[in-house]
Amino acid sequence: xxxxxxxxxxxxxxxxxxxxxxxxxxxxxxxxxxxxxxxxxxxxxxxxxxxxxxxxxxxxxxxxxxxxxxxxxxxxxxxxxxxxxxxxxxxxxxxxxxxxxxxxxxxxxxxxxxxxxxxxxxxxxxxxxxxxxxxxxxxx
Amino acid sequence: xxxxxxxxxxxxxxxxxxxxxxxxxxxxxxxxxxxxxxxxxxxxxxxxxxxxxxxxxxxxxxxxxxxxxxxxxxxxxxxxxxxxxxxxxxxxxxxxxxxxxxxxxxxxxxxxxxxxxxxxxxxxxxxxxxxxxxxxxxxxxxxxxxxxxxxxxxxxxxxxxxxxxxxxxxxxxxxxxxxxxxxxxxxxxxxxxxxxxxxxxxxxxxxxxxxxxxxxxxxxxxxxxxxxxxxxxxxxxxxxxxxxxxxxxxxxxxxxxxxxxxxxxxxxxxxxxxxxxxxxxxxxxxxxxxxxxxxxxxxxxxxxxxxxxxxxxxxxxxxxxxxxxxxxxxxxxxxxxxxxxxxxxxxxxxxxxxxxxxxxxxxxxxxxxxxxxxxxxxxxxxxxxxxxxxxxxxxxxxxxxxxxxxxxxxxxxxxxxxxxxxxxxxxxxxxxxxxxxxxxxxxxxxxxxxxxxxxxxxxxxxxxxxxxxxxxxxxxxxxxxxxxxxxxxxxxxxxxxxxxxxxxxxxxxxxxxxxxxxxxxx
Numbered sequence: 001x002x003x004x005x006x007x008x009x010x011x012x013x014x015x016x017x018x019x020x021x022x023x024x025x026x027x028x029x030x031x032x033x034x035x036x037x038x039x040x041x042x043x044x045x046x047x048x049x050x051x052x053x054x055x056x057x058x059x060x061x062x063x064x065x066x067x068x069x070x071x072x073x074x075x076x077x078x079x080x081x082x083x084x085x086x087x088x089x090x091x092x093x094x095x096x097x098x099x100x101x102x103x104x105x106x107x108x109x110x111x112x113x114x115x116x117x118x119x120x121x122x123x124x125x126x127x128x129x130x131x132x133x134x135x136x137x138x139x140x
Numbered sequence: 141x142x143x144x145x146x147x148x149x150x151x152x153x154x155x156x157x158x159x160x161x162x163x164x165x166x167x168x169x170x171x172x173x174x175x176x177x178x179x180x181x182x183x184x185x186x187x188x189x190x191x192x193x194x195x196x197x198x199x200x201x202x203x204x205x206x207x208x209x210x211x212x213x214x215x216x217x218x219x220x221x222x223x224x225x226x227x228x229x230x231x232x233x234x235x236x237x238x239x240x241x242x243x244x245x246x247x248x249x250x251x252x253x254x255x256x257x258x259x260x261x262x263x264x265x266x267x268x269x270x271x272x273x274x275x276x277x278x279x280x281x282x283x284x285x286x287x288x289x290x291x292x293x294x295x296x297x298x299x300x301x302x303x304x305x306x307x308x309x310x311x312x313x314x315x316x317x318x319x320x321x322x323x324x325x326x327x328x329x330x331x332x333x334x335x336x337x338x339x340x341x342x343x344x345x346x347x348x349x350x351x352x353x354x355x356x357x358x359x360x361x362x363x364x365x366x367x368x369x370x371x372x373x374x375x376x377x378x379x380x381x382x383x384x385x386x387x388x389x390x391x392x393x394x395x396x397x398x399x400x401x402x403x404x405x406x407x408x409x410x411x412x413x414x415x416x417x418x419x420x421x422x423x424x425x426x427x428x429x430x431x432x433x434x435x436x437x438x439x440x441x442x443x444x445x446x447x448x449x450x451x452x453x454x455x456x457x458x459x460x461x462x463x464x465x466x467x468x469x470x471x472x473x474x475x476x477x478x479x480x481x482x483x484x485x486x487x488x489x490x491x492x493x494x495x496x497x498x499x500x501x502x503x504x505x506x507x508x509x510x511x512x513x514x515x516x517x518x519x520x521x522x523x524x525x526x527x528x529x530x531x532x533x534x535x536x537x538x539x540x541x542x543x544x545x546x547x548x549x550x551x552x553x554x555x556x557x558x559x560x561x562x563x564x565x566x567x568x569x570x571x572x573x574x575x576x577x578x579x580x581x582x583x584x585x586x587x588x589x590x591x592x593x594x595x596x597x598x599x600x601x602x603x604x605x606x607x608x609x610x611x612x613x614x615x616x617x618x619x620x621x622x623x624x625x626x627x628x629x630x631x632x633x634x635x636x637x638x639x640x641x642x643x644x645x646x647x648x649x650x651x652x653x654x655x656x657x658x659x660x661x662x
Contacts, residue, residue, distance in 0.1 A: 015330055022323050031319060038326030042333045049337035057342055058333075061284055065329060068291045072325070075295055076318050079302060083311055092319075095312045098391045101460065 007048035014041030026112055028080045028090045032073065039069045151222050158220035161207055161227040164200040164235060168272045171196030175265050188257045193264035194246040197271075201239040204232065219281040223343055226418075231279035233493060233660040234414040238278070241407050241500050242271045244639075245399060248504070251631045252511040254397050255303070263303060267403065270296035274411035278418075283332045283342035286415065290328065290375060293411060294321050297404060301396040313395025320388045324378035331371025338365045344422055352426025355433050372419075379412035380474050383448045390455075393467035398514060401463055402507035405470045410496050413477050417489045421661070424484045431577045434484050434568075439583055441482035446590045449475025453597045462510050462520050465601055466503070469546060472598060473499060479591055480561040483568035483584070486661045491564040493657035495557035498545070498646060502554055505542040505639040508632070509535060516626050517616075522605055527614025532626035536609050538636035545643050547602040548595050553646035560654070562591055 014037055021034030043062045050058025080090065087094050091112040096105040159166070175192060179185045219226045246267070249255065255263035273292025280286045298321060302314025336342045339350045351365055374385065381389040393401045423433060452472030459465035480492040510520055512535055517524045529536030545554035569584030614623035646653070 011333075015326070018326065019323070022326075028315075028319075032322065035319075035322040035326055038323070039329060042326065042329040045330070045333040045337065049333070049340075052337075053340040055340065057284075057340075058336060061287070061332070061336065061342065064284060064288060068288070071295060072291070072318075072322055075298055076322065079298070079311070079314055079318055082302075082305070083315060086308065086311065092315075095315055098309055098312050098316075098394050100390075101458065 004048055004052050007044060011041045011045040011048065014038070014044060016041075026092050026108065028083070028092060029077075031092065032076050032080075036069060036073065039065055147222070154220070158225075158227070161220060162225070163207070164204040164239065165272055165275055167196060167200040167203060168268050168275075171200075172265050172268050172272075175261050175268070179261055185261075186257065188250070189260040189264045190246055190250045190255075193268060194243060194250070196268065197239055197243045197246060201236065201243060204236055204239060207232070218345070223345075224282045224285050225276070225279045226281035227279050229660040229662075230414070230418065231275075233656065234278040234410060234496075235275045237410055237496060237500060238271055238274050238407055241403075241410070241504065242267060244504060245403060245407075248402075248508050248511070248635060249399050251629065251635055252399065252508075252515055254399055254511070259303075263300070266296040266300050266303075270300065270403065271407065274407055277411040278414040280415065280418075281344050283336060283344065283347065286344070286372075287329060287332055289411075289415070290379065291325060293379075293408060294325065297321075297408065300400045300403065301392050303400060304397055307395075309395040310397070311395075313392045316388055316395075317392045320378070324375055324385065327371050328375025328378075331368045331373075331375065334364055334368030335372065338362075338368065344419065348419065348422035349426045352423050352433065355423075355436060356427040356430035361436075373416075376412055376416045376419075377444070379408060380416065380478070381409075381448075381471050382444050382474055382478060383451045383471070386448065386451065386471050386474075389471060390464050390467040393470070394461055394464045398463060398507045398511040398520070401467070401510075402504050405466070405507065406500050406503050409470070409474060409477075410500070413481070413492060413496060416481055417492060420481060420484055421486070421489060431572055431575050431580060434572060434580055435577060438482050438484050438580070441478060441484075442583055442587050445475050445478035445482050446587065447475075448472070448478060449591065449594045450597075451475075453594050453601075456598070456601045459601065460521055460523070462513070462522055462525070462605070463507075465522070465605075466506055466510070469598070469601070470503070472594065473503075473546075475594070476558065476561055476591060479587055480564050482587070483564055485564070485568050485571065487658075488561075488564040488568060490654065490657040490661045491557075491560035493660060494560050494650070494653050497653060498553035498557040498643070501639055501643050501646065502542045502545040502552075505538060505636060505643070506546065508636060508639070509539045509542065512626075512628050512632050512636075516628055522608055523615075525605055525609045526612040527623045528609035528626070530623040531614050531616070532628055532633075534633035534637055535626060535628055538640045539609055540606055541640040541643060543602045543606055545647070547599055551644070551647045553643045553650075556647055556650045558591075558595065562588055565591065 018034045018037035018041060021037065022031055025031050025034060043065055046058035046062045050056060083095070084090060089112065093106060093108050099105065171193065174196070175189050178187070178189065178192065246264070249263070270293050273289050273296070276285060277289030277293060280289050298314055298318045301317045302310050304310035332342070335347050339347045341347070351369060354365060355361055378385040392404065396404070423437070427433065449472050452468045452475055456465050456468035456472065459468060477492050477495060480488045480495065513524050514520050525539070528539060541552060545552035548554045548558040565584050565588045569581045569588070572580035572584065616624040618624055
């Protein structure tokens with residue numbers, strides 16, 4: 001028999017995982033996904049309690065949370081995109097130009113993404129004539 | 141589960157009165173739509189939107205002031221819109237304050253040229269949207285509205301912090317604000333979910349009544365509602381920039397434009413203080429005779445206030461960037477306001493309302509001077525202030541008045557605010573001693589001492605700027621060695637001098653303000 005406690009445990013676990021992930025991850029997108037996971041834990045809590053109390057207030061709050069989380073994600077992802085265009089990196093450690101005087105920037109030894117060398121594929125020899133390609137205007 | 145016809149007719153019967161009281165927010169929402177639609181017309185899209193936005197805010201402010209039928213807080217039981225909002229005198233006071241600040245800020249933005257004409261519609265829409273969210277925060281009477289208000293205020297603030305797209309620091313400020321803000325929103329929501337869970341509803345009155353009785357009656361407080369309350373206060377603490385949730389603030393202030401920093405520093409703080417004060421007042425009203433609440437929550441808040449004020453003041457001492465220094469000063473002032481809130485008494489809350497009015501004028505003025513310095517010298521450091529009084533008497537003297545007021549020197553407005561806060565803390569100690577709790581008397585006496593020592597410490601950095609502005613030789617000199625004039629536009633000079641005169645008047649005539657604040661709390 002699945003009781004209220006089970007739902008609350010799953011909600012708390014989701015929230016805790018999100019919080020831990022948010023505090024430990026370096027990739028912006030992963031950090032933000034973790035923050036979203038915290039919200040999902042909350043929504044699960046609310047819906048479970050709504051069922052338990054037999055009213056709709058928890059469900060209404062849940063709907064609002066989902067909407068607001070979408071707005072927040074939209075804004076944050078737009079910001080991350082502009083940051084990526086500027087720095088070509090999603091590493092949060094790359095953004096340390098504002099800090100206290102006399103505090104050195106934290107340098108991570110491990111790179112954010114391990115670059116895997118591509119396997120050595122066999123190459124085809126050049127044959128035939130060069131196709132004529134129309135010059136395309138670059139669109140950004 | 142669904143509302144029955146009786147509840148529905150009750151909603152309809154008060155709807156028109158509620159809508160009239162809600163008119164300022166509706167005007168702001170209409171103004172936002174208007175600003176967005178103006179761009180559709182080619183003739184109008186080249187017009188600076190600042191004036192349109194200022195007109196909208198002024199209209200909302202006059203509507204709010206014209207709402208004369210709100211006389212006592214008891215008129216507003218059980219709250220507007222089936223108890224979601226509480227548009228009483230308290231919220232009237234804070235909404236008026238927020239609208240006034242936004243109007244003044246729009247006037248400043250028009251003078252300092254941020255935003256420029258092309259970006260002005262975006263900027264004004266974000267500013268008005270943020271103000272709307274802050275106004276909802278101050279009148280929230282339901283945890284749902286608390287959450288919506290917090291988010292509606294936060295999302296535009298994130299975008300505003302990164303508004304200077306060409307600057308690397310602006311983007312970095314926005315990044316830090318968004319990431320921390322999202323996490324704090326998650327924690328706040330978890331608290332809200334626990335509180336709604338325990339009490340079965342999100343209505344603040346029901347929740348605080350239940351919590352107040354739980355704290356006052358039982359020896360051991362149940363874990364779940366207490367955890368919910370703590371998580372909720374994490375969210376408030378983030379908005380207030382109370383230690384240990386203050387780390388985002390100096391970085392965001394340094395990276396964002398001075399005008400945006402002023403908005404975050406004053407408006408955002410005013411709404412957060414208002415919301416916290418409302419929750420604390422409701423908690424206290426649930427059980428007015430008991431000192432249990434003050435012995436638990438009051439002492440916790442007093443500890444946070446002490447650390448916040450001390451941290452802010454000590455960290456500000458070593459700063460060289462003016463905006464960062466003002467950021468730490470903001471943290472310190474949040475500490476002073478928390479001192480008054482921690483008394484959990486009505487005169488403490490009234491003192492905080494008066495403090496907010498003074499704080500609005502002096503902090504807006506200080507950030508306005510930073511914006512002028514940025515425009516004229518290109519630097520925002522304390523070194524850029526050198527010889528400011530010789531270079532421009534209007535800007536230099538206004539800066540002196542603003543900083544002296546932030547320090548709390550009489551006869552300026554800041555002194556009145558600090559005096560009221562400290563006397564409220566002292567009174568609280570005496571009152572709790574009479575109520576039979578010597579521990580609390582001791583705690584509040586200690587808090588008073590901490591406040592006074594902190595004020596003395598804060599002289600270190602405020603006076604350093606003033607020494608630089610008044611006594612140091614200006615770096616920019618002409619051939620004969622005289623300081624070059626700063627060359628600020630006359631509009632800015634008039635604006636700054638006007639704010640200083642207001643601050644001086646508020647420091648001399650403050651009885652009407654106290655009467656107003658006291659009536660807002662009762």
